[in-house]
Amino acid sequence: MDDTIQEDERYVLRLFVTGASVNSVRAISNLKHICETYVHDNYSLEIIDVYQEKTIAEKEQIIALPLLIKSFPLPERRLIGDMSDTNRVLKGLGIS
Amino acid sequence: MHINYSQNPHKPLKLLPKSPTGIIGLDQITEGGIPEGRPTLICGGAGCGKTLFSMEFIVRGAMEFNEPGVFMAFEEKADELTMNVASLGFDLEKLQADKLVKLDHVYIERSEIEETGEYDLDGIFIRLGHAIDSIGAKRVVLDTIENLFSSLNNEAIIRAELRRLFQWLKGKKVTTIITGEKGDGIFTRHGLEEYVSDCVILLDHRVMNQISTRLLRIVKYRGSMHGTNEYPFLIDEKGISVLPVTALTLDHDVSTERVSSGIPSLDKMLGGKGFYKGSSVLVSGTAGTGKTSIAGYFANETCKGNKRCIYFAFEESPKQIIRNMMSIGIHLQEYVDSGLLKFHASRPTLNGLEMHLVAIHKLVQEFKPQVVILDPITNLITVGSVSEVKTMLIRLIDFLQSEQITVMFTALTLNNIVNEQTDEGVSSLVDAWLLVRDIEFNGERNRGMYVMKSRGMKHSNQVREFVISDEGLNLVDVYLGPEGVLTGSAREAQRLQEETGDVLRKHALTMKDMEIGRKRKVLESKIASLKEEFESMQDQLNKSYIEDTLRKEVIEKNREELTRNRHND
Known part of the structure; x- marks a missing residue:
């Protein structure tokens, strides 16, 4: 039964990074690793380079980078940092 | 070989470039503004005017100095800010549409954020960089960036990033104002002054005896001269005005021109011509001795000569004064209508002494009067101590004298004994002191007037009776x-x-x-x-004398006759 709910609740993730900075590269690889491990095939991940789209910074209220926005399932959560603290990432994504 | 390092008069040393804030008075204190292309910290407690101060910097920059500005708000939303400053006549929406001002509201909800490792604040850099570039900003305000500390956990990162941010802003050559909440015993709660070391301005909002005073002090200004005092400032419908109290040097110009007091007999007591122009006159006396009437006469006389006059009333409303003056034949309303006379009535308790001083300064500079009347200064004592009132009046007199404005104070003395000092202790400051006092005698009170002092002119040492009638004021010789x-x-x-x-x-x-x-x-x-009697006596005497003569003649004749007769024998 849990499986069906998870099937419906696909994780919609957007990761904002700044070019190829150390934190950005680390965040991308850490997040991909976590997603593959815990929500395998049940997520969509968009990676956005804020340098390329500067206006998005104001629109999305971006301050700290890298920033991961989980817009679904609700509630929306924001995670900042290089995603190296796996426990916190899972907590933020609502995966126990 | 001798090398001269001293200043070469032909080649002036390069001074710190400054960016004018456009805030009245502040540019005088800072001798030109805040350091150009560098960050300045403005700190103070809640409600001291930090946001308004920095907003005025941005708006004035955009409107007066053609320097577009970015306002990054960490506290208030853009539309809230727009609304808040609309009361000062700043149209932020229009300025934003004209690409002169850019507002950016930075919002962080701590509960929504999970920190998962190393991060940086590149988001702010990108946003700020984009905003600066989009309008070609020369000015930036970060209000209040310290909010980051309450939104994010990792203080070490914030500190490192702030340091980087300020360096980056310097590199961008934008003049920046950073506001910070005042901490306990330190300038800002999170020690921002550590990063912003060029210029620190402290704002204070002090309440003493239920009267609030806003004060500004320049704590630090690297590479520049600046005033070090606490300067009172005022926030009104035209924005902020700081009162620069220049060093009290006594080198202002003096005039030998005389102005009439409006009462011919009083002028006669003052060497026949009245007061000196630009001098200060104190009229003191007990209650109901006609101090306001004297002031009203002076105002009337000033306006009659087509000169401007401001009447600061601390006790009566303008309408009341105008009505009361009518009873002695003075019609002030026509001068109010023609714009020569301006009344400014406020209760002394409306605001602190400093605020009164700022308000007077502002009005005087706007209205440019030849005569200023303060009626009465006594009530100011309710909002400050004697020494404070005295300092305020010294500064006021100093300011007015430097502007060649004649000032008349009225003061209430509380008893009938002629004090050597009035209650406000200003008698030594003023140039002329008229004392009106009650003379109680024979079951009635009458007014006597003395000229206690009048610097630089011959004046009467006599007491005159001061008579107020329907025809007006007059001075009569007493018996x-x-x-x-x-x-x-x-x-x-x-x-x-x-x-x-x-x-x-x-x-x-x-x-x-x-x-x-x-x-x-x-x-x-x-x-x-x-x-x-004498004449008749004389006649008589004459008569006998003639008779004598006649007789003598006759006798002589007779004798001759006789003799002749004898010889004829």
Whole structure:
């Protein structure tokens, strides 16, 4: 039964990074690793380079980078940092 | 070989470039503004005016100095800010549409954020960089960036990033204002002053005796001269105005021009011409002695000469003063209508002394009057101590004298004893001091006026009776008799008595004249009869003399006859 709910609740993730900075590269690889491990095939991940789209910074209220926005399932959560603290990432994504 | 390092007069040293804030008074204190292309920290407690201060910097920059600005708000939303400053006449929406100002509201909800490792604040850099580039900003405000500390956990990262941010802003050559909440014993709660070391301005909002005063102090200004005092400032419908209290040097110009007090007999007491232009006049006296009337006369006289006058009323409303002045034949309303006379009525308790001073400064600079009247200064004592009031008045007199404005204060003295000092202790500061006092005698009160002092002119040392009637004010010579100074009806009675005496004396005089006339007549008739007597006596004497002569002749003749007859024998 849990499986069906998870099937419906696909994780919609957007990761904002700044070019190829150390934190950005680390965040991308850490997040991909976590997603593959815990929500395998049940997520969509968009990676956005804020340098390329500067206006998005104001629109999305971006301050700290890298920033991961989980817009679904609700509630929306924001995670900042290089995603190296796996426990916190899972907590933020609502995966126990 | 001798190398001269001293300043070469032909090649001036390069001074720190400054960016004018456009805030009234602040540019004078800082001698030109805040350091250009560098960050300045403005700190202070809640509600001290930090946001307004920085907003005015941005708006004035955009409107007056053609320097677009970015306002990054960490506290208030853009539309809230727009609304808040609309009361000052700043149209932020239009300025934003004209690409002169850019507002960016930075919002962080701590509960929504999970920190998962190393991060940086590149988001702020990107947003700020984009905003600066999009409008070509020369000015940036970060209000209040310290909010980051409460939104994010990792203080070490924030500190490192702030340091980087300020360096980056310097590199961008934008003049930045960073605001910070005042902490306990330190300038900002999170020690921002550590990063912003060029210029630190501290704002304070102090409440003493339920009266609030806003104060500004430049704590630090690297590479520049600056005023070090606490300067009061005012927030009103036109924004912020800081009162620069220049060093109290006594080198202002003086005038030998005289201005009439409006009361001819008072002018006569003052060497015949009145006060010096640009001098300070104190009118003190007990309650109801006509201080306001004197002030009203002076205002009237000033406006009559087509000069401007501001009347600061601390006790009565303008309408009340105008009505009361009508009763002594002074019509101030017409001058109010023609714009020569301006009333500014406020309760002394409205705000602190400093605020009053700022308000007076502002009005005087706007209205450019030749005469300023403060009626009465006594009530100011309710909002400050004697020494504070005195300092304030010193500064006011100093300012007005430097502007060549004649000022008249009225002050209430509380008892009938002539004090060497008035309650406000300003008597030593003023150039002329008129004392109006009650003279109670014979069951009535009358007003006596003295010129206690009047610098630089011959003035009367006499007490004059000060009479207020329907026709206006007048000074009458008092009667100085054996019983002392007589005024009012006693003086009148004395005058009558003297008149009676005169009539009696005159009468007595005529009686004596008649007596003398009669005596003269008697004597004259006596003289006439004596003359007659003398004449008749003379006649008689003459008669016998002639007879004698005749007889002698006859005898001689007879003898000759006889002799001849004898010889004929």
